[in-house]
Amino acid sequence: MVAVSAVLGVVVAGLAIPFAGLVGFASNNIADSMDDLPKELDTEVPGEKSAIYDADGNLITYVYDENRINVSLDKVSRTLVKALVSIEDYRYYEHGALDVKGTMRALVTNLGSGGVVQGGSSITQQLVKQTLLNQANTKAERAAVTDDTYLRKFNELRYAIALEKKHSKDWILERYLNIVYFGDGAYGIQAAARHYYNVNASSLNLNQSATLAGLVQNPSAFDPTDHPDRAIARRDVVLDRMAELDVISEKRADAVKAKKLKLRPQTSPRGCLNSTAPLYCSYVLEYLLKDRSLGNNESERQRLLNTGGLTIRTNLNLEWQDDADRAVRGNVRATDDAIGALAIVEPGTGQVKAISQSRPYGDKRKKGETFLNFVVPSQYGDSNGFQAGSTFKAFVLAQAIEDGVPLDETYYSPNETTFNFSDYANCPGAPSFGTADFPMRNSTDGGYENLYTGTRDSVNTFYLRLEQETGVCDPYNLAKSMGVRLTSPEGVKDAEGNFIIQPERVPNFTLGVADVSALEMAEAYATFAARGIHCDSQPISSIEDANGNVLKQYEPRCSRVMAESTADAVSDVLRGVIEGGFASNERLVVDAAGKTGTTGTVAQSPSVWFVGYTPTVSAAAMIAGANDFGTPIGLDNVVINGVPATASGSQLAAPIWGDALKAFQDELPDTRFVYPSTVEGAGVETPYVPQAPPSTNGPGRGGNRGNDGRGGRR
Known part of the structure; x- marks a missing residue:
């Protein structure tokens, strides 16, 4: 009762709490403790969950x-x-x-x-x-x-x-x-x-x-x-x-x-695993965690996401995402020793519409599932990418056109020949590539090729010859300006003080020896579709705070990286790959252009690609040999979708691209590519063939400018 009386004393005193007079249950300790407390409690608003929506306002998931x-x-x-x-x-x-x-x-x-x-x-x-x-x-x-x-x-x-x-x-x-x-x-x-x-x-x-x-x-x-x-x-x-x-x-x-409870229990999806688009969701979260405007460090940004009650509106097209998933998983099984991937981007805005891979986002302990994202750049995902093969020829093609090389310029491009490193210019101030010879051969028969035929048939020796005209530096920098995250070698020295030449910036650059992601390539080719305007890939359109106020609007980040006429000419050349080249099975009801890519020999190739676009959508499809941890392996003896991998980019990767885009092609506007009427040699697809090959060793330069009447406008 002494204790009760003490409490009553506190109450009667009008809650003034005169602890010095209290007795019983350690009253002095209580008084000391309370005197040390702040006088007011920090009553911050309770953290609430954030919601992620697709472009049409459909819920993807909650984060909390x-x-x-x-x-x-x-x-x-x-x-x-x-x-x-x-x-x-x-x-x-x-x-x-x-x-x-x-x-x-x-x-x-x-x-x-x-x-x-x-x-x-x-x-x-x-x-x-x-x-x-x-x-x-x-x-x-x-x-x-x-x-x-x-x-x-x-x-x-x-x-x-x-x-x-x-x-x-x-x-x-x-x-x-x-x-x-x-x-x-x-x-x-x-x-x-x-x-x-x-x-x-x-x-x-x-x-x-x-x-x-x-x-x-x-x-x-x-x-x-x-x-x-x-x-x-x-x-x-x-x-x-x-x-x-x-x-x-x-x-x-x-x-x-007298009534029952009448429950209608609902689940609240949490995180990406339970979302309607797990892979895209993981990309969104990683993108936000790297956004410095949302917090001083990743810990602050994570807390904002989990407790800020944000409304995150993405650029995801959920229907296209479903089409992409069906296309990828219809061509590559989840348990294959290979990864199929597809990324879809909108030219002119950079909005990422869908990303998909053959291994579903899920428990890594289950065969065929993974928490690793192989479709996006390593900054936001879990892979350094895969060699993109001849899809890189488009960068040399664009640079050559930008430099004024006519589309009907002809080079003798034999099936096998030898090149010398000294014939390739590096960036100003950078070390030369040396004076050694290196062999090159084609996967198809070569001959006299111009920019149309050399691209349509993906003639390696033609592109090594064309790269002698452009040098290695400019196409390399052009690719970077188009969104390909290449490693810049300038100023890098080894322990002995010698400059280090990165493997990306070498004469073989045009053959796609650099590791890239599907999203990078879709972003890069979207530049051609947007007539020379490059836009950074963006998965998010806006973020609103818990009160509905716009916290951040993600405006397109775009810049011109090449002339309109250059991009138009590239599209005119690359449409031949679909209209009569290796990817002719993937023709759409709208204008489309693209390029296949196979690295190395087919059986030993680490990856095969097809990157294509219409005037309003760009997509990159890829299949790469990879083990359960995503480590690249050759496609030798790998069974893909029940069939041994004995095909090329046109036969393995292109069907992924075609299956996805054909599913929604009727939704695409009937926009046409702009004919490059101001570019010299436009429309001349068949090169002039001399009576005899050049007398000099190695590749030679033909003189045809498309005025002999042999070619025709396409």
Whole structure:
């Protein structure tokens, strides 16, 4: 009773808390502890989940630490408010921070039992406890918040007094309803209403309100999804209490008690694994974590994503994503020792419309599933990429046209020949490539080729000869300006002080010896479709904060990297690959252009590619030999989709591209490529063939400018 008298002294004193006069249960320690506390509690808004949507506003997934959606008190059913106050703190609007009657009742009961068996906390005190729990970062801090001692009660009381002085009862109740846990992963009344009943908190009826109000005391024990009988019994306790307090009539209470719970449980997808587009989702999150405008470091950005209640609007076209998934997985099985990939980008904006790979996003312990993203650049994914083969010839082609080489310029391009490193210019100030000879051969028969035929038939010796005209530096830098993330070798020296030449910037550059991702190549070729305008790939259009205000708008980041006429000429050349070349099986109902790529010999090739585009969409398809960890391996003896990998980019990768784009080609506008009328030699596809090959060793230069009438406009 000494202890009881001490508490009464605190209460009678008007909560001034004169601790020096208290006796019993370590009153001096309590006083010292409370004097050390801040006078006000930091009542930051409870963290709520962020939502990710596709371009049409369809939900992809949620990202959160706690499944919570904050709502204002006027968005909460009055029936729920009455039910909660009745069962938790019926005199809430009458007393101050401390409910004296409730506290004394609990105190006497607990002292008589020798322990803490009954709570007497007001809603304000409960808010203090929930807030401290929410802010606890360590196990020790969480233990201190939940410690069943009178010291904790007094600590909570001081904070509660400060809250009551600073805020209204409605403000405190609103914050409490948003922070309290309702079980089964639902935090706050809005998340609970949606989770258990698939309604908003404003629409909760009496049956639902009584059930949810009853959960607060013990969310696990009364969880209606796991313990429906307990939940019903607890609901009935709430209804009886409401009737006892004349909040509702006994007749109405009895009528509701006769009903079932009528749950409509809903799941709230969390993270990428449970999303409608897992791979794209992972790309979005990695992209945001690298965005420095969202926080000083990745930890801050992650916290913003998990607790900021953001609305993240992406550029994903979910229908195209489904088409891409079907195309990739219809050509490469998830369990194959190879990875199929496809990336789709919108020219002129850089909007990433879909990304797909043959190995689904999932548990890495399951054969054919992975958490690794092989489609995007290593900055946002998990792979350094794969060699892109002859798709890199487009960069040399574009640079040659930019330099004024006519489209009908002819070079003797035999099936096998030898080149010398000294014939290739490096970047100014960089070391030369040496004076050694190196052999080169074609995968198809060579001869006299111009820019049309040499590209359509992917003649290696033709492109090594064309690269002598452009040098290696300019096509290399052009590719970088188009979005290919190549390693710049300038200024890099080895231990002996010698300049290091990176393997990307060598005469074999035109054969695609650099490792790249499908998204990089789709972005790069989109530059041709956009008539020389390059735009950085962007998966996100905008972010809104929890109040619906635009936090960031992701505008297109674009710049001109080549003349319109150059891009138009490239498109005119590359359309021949689809209209009569290796990828003729993938013709669309709209204008399309593209380039195949196979690295090395077919059986030993680490990857095969097809990158193609229309005037309004660009896509890159790839198949690469890779083990379960994504480490590149040759395609030798690899079985892909039940068939040994004995094909090339046109036979393996191009069908992925074609299957995807044919699925939505009817949605594409009937936009035409612009004919490059101002580019010399345009339309002359068949080169002039002299009576005898050049007398000089190696490749030679023909004199045809397309004026002999042998060619024709395409």
